[in-house]
Amino acid sequence: MTLTVNVSFKEIQELTDKYILGTYNRYPVAFRYGVGETLFDTNNKSYIDFQCGISVTNLGHGEADIIEMLRTQSDRLFHTSNLYYSEEQAKLAETIVMNSFPSKVFFCNSGTEANEAAFKLMRKSATDRGIVSPVILALSSSFHGRSSAAMSMTGNNSIREGFGDLLPDVHFVKENDEDSLIAAFDQYGDRLAGIIMEPIIGEGGIIPLTQEFVAMARKLTTETNSLLIFDEIQTGMGRTGKMFCFEHFGFRPDAFTLAKALGSGFPIGALVVADDYAKVLSKGVHGSTFGGNHLACAIAFETFRVILSRDYLDHTVNVSHYAMERLKSMQKSNSIIKEIRGIGLHIGVELNQVSRPIAEACLRNGLVINATANNVLRVMPPINISQEKMEEGLTILENTLKEFK
Ligand SMILES: Cc1ncc(COP(=O)(O)O)c(C=O)c1O
Missing domain, CATH: 3.40.640.10 (Type I PLP-dependent aspartate aminotransferase-like (Major domain))
Structure with missing residues (x-):
């Protein structure tokens, strides 16, 4: 019996449907690797992670010091x-x-x-x-x-x-x-x-x-x-x-x-x-x-x-400021956005329509983002995300929202 990392997405989906209780409304993707704010799926397609496993991987994926500690302590x-x-x-x-x-x-x-x-x-x-x-x-x-x-x-x-x-x-x-x-x-x-x-x-x-x-x-x-x-x-x-x-x-x-x-x-x-x-x-x-x-x-x-x-708290404030301004300017040019609210990198984008189809479209376009409370998208990247990567993710969001305008 082995756990391989080369099972196709279709097979993963079939195994899941067959053996796992259907308590989750899953998005059609399985991730295999993560590096910082980027996730890679079973076809090696990359995604910016604005979801962080619902506010879990705040330091992104594969943070070297966390892995080092995991190794050292598991040896001990x-x-x-x-x-x-x-x-x-x-x-x-x-x-x-x-x-x-x-x-x-x-x-x-x-x-x-x-x-x-x-x-x-x-x-x-x-x-x-x-x-x-x-x-x-x-x-x-x-x-x-x-x-x-x-x-x-x-x-x-x-x-x-x-x-x-x-x-x-x-x-x-x-x-x-x-x-x-x-x-x-x-x-x-x-x-x-x-x-x-x-x-x-x-x-x-x-x-x-x-x-x-x-x-x-x-x-x-x-x-x-x-x-x-x-x-x-x-x-x-x-x-x-x-x-x-x-x-x-x-x-x-x-x-x-x-x-x-x-x-x-x-x-x-x-x-x-x-x-x-x-x-x-x-x-x-x-x-x-x-x-x-x-x-x-x-x-x-x-x-x-x-x-x-590493001064990540100040960094969060700075990137948040950038993201908030960018989202507000998006709101001016796209009436689908009703309200932007939040503190730091815990940001909600309330839409005038159901958010799940938009989150699905973002996923197709290379952005992992969470839909919640029926009509809200949750922007929750790693707190150490660079401004450049933040911009990359926001641009995908902006372009995806245009598809729904
Ligand atoms: C505010 C809040 N409290 C509690 C929970 C439950 O946490 P867990 O899923 O780890 O049991 C969640 C999970 O989303 C949450 O967002």
């Missing part, structure tokens, strides 16, 4: 257990804390699991305070994952439908609507465990939360001793030009979740909990077999080191 040790201490885990946690605020970290394997831990943190901290039926607030257009708890905090109905009753006492607030937020705090005040929000709603259409809305959430959670939690799974790790998106607001949450780009493509997630709440998830209350194993933590540590040592 993959996995032991959270029954023992781990240098890689301890050093990664220190790095996360040094780059955020005084806190402690729980490691897991995905975004969903990080949010599952956040859900448990909110409920446990409320029951510790004597609240019998704690209420969690989330936002109407949110996406937090596919486990029962993460789905329960996900506003998007298409994700929730068909699974019977989800977990009780989660209520939704319209994003960027302070009245809706105040009304929810009035209604549930003494039962509130906390509120979870993506600082930029991702799957829901790249909707940045306003400073006013988030500041109001901070004020109300502080007044009610409930937690403000940011889901930084898509926005973290430099995506918005800061290591974590909450830094743009000028105040901190009580906890935040990470995954995706934390491991540069190697699965790892994290819940970061401010010291005030660090005793809530105590011994035996939560755990994970794989969570934060030696290999995952070494790669995540290296991901931080690469971002910080």
Whole structure:
């Protein structure tokens, strides 16, 4: 039995249809190699990657230092257990804390699991305070994952439908609507465990939360001793030009979740909990077999080191500025673009029509781009993309949009 790298796309497609559950609406391509911001498919056709595996490969493909760390650590040790201490885990946690605020970290394997831990943190901290039926607030257009708890905090109905009753006492607030937020705090005040929000709603259409809305959430959670939690799974790790998106607001949450780009493509997630709440998830209350194993933590540590040592955050801001201006000028000459929004290289291009056929056409033209929320294209290249490659990708997008004008 061998795993070759010369199976044709047709064969890959047939094997997939035959053996893999059809839970994904796949684009008709299989990638075989990646170099920086460029992907190559099974026919060696090249594509600019504006998708980054949905905000995962923020450093592009084949980043030499990440590969070197992967090799070194896999020679040394993959996995032991959270029954023992781990240098890689301890050093990664220190790095996360040094780059955020005084806190402690729980490691897991995905975004969903990080949010599952956040859900448990909110409920446990409320029951510790004597609240019998704690209420969690989330936002109407949110996406937090596919486990029962993460789905329960996900506003998007298409994700929730068909699974019977989800977990009780989660209520939704319209994003960027302070009245809706105040009304929810009035209604549930003494039962509130906390509120979870993506600082930029991702799957829901790249909707940045306003400073006013988030500041109001901070004020109300502080007044009610409930937690403000940011889901930084898509926005973290430099995506918005800061290591974590909450830094743009000028105040901190009580906890935040990470995954995706934390491991540069190697699965790892994290819940970061401010010291005030660090005793809530105590011994035996939560755990994970794989969570934060030696290999995952070494790669995540290296991901931080690469971002910080190479000035990639400033670079992200500069390339973002260029991309935003370029997209705005595209908008002037093509009425198909309704709105451009986002922070850093987390950019949404809202169209006046369904975005999936346009993403498919971009793919044919050599650009990998993601369609989300029905009519939004998500521009999410590696944060270290050069301006030249950014321009190359934007030109493909511009020319493709003309086909749909
Ligand atoms: C904001 C956000 N939270 C949570 C998740 C779930 O992460 P995962 O797919 O790693 O479980 C995602 C995935 O797209 C996400 O975008």
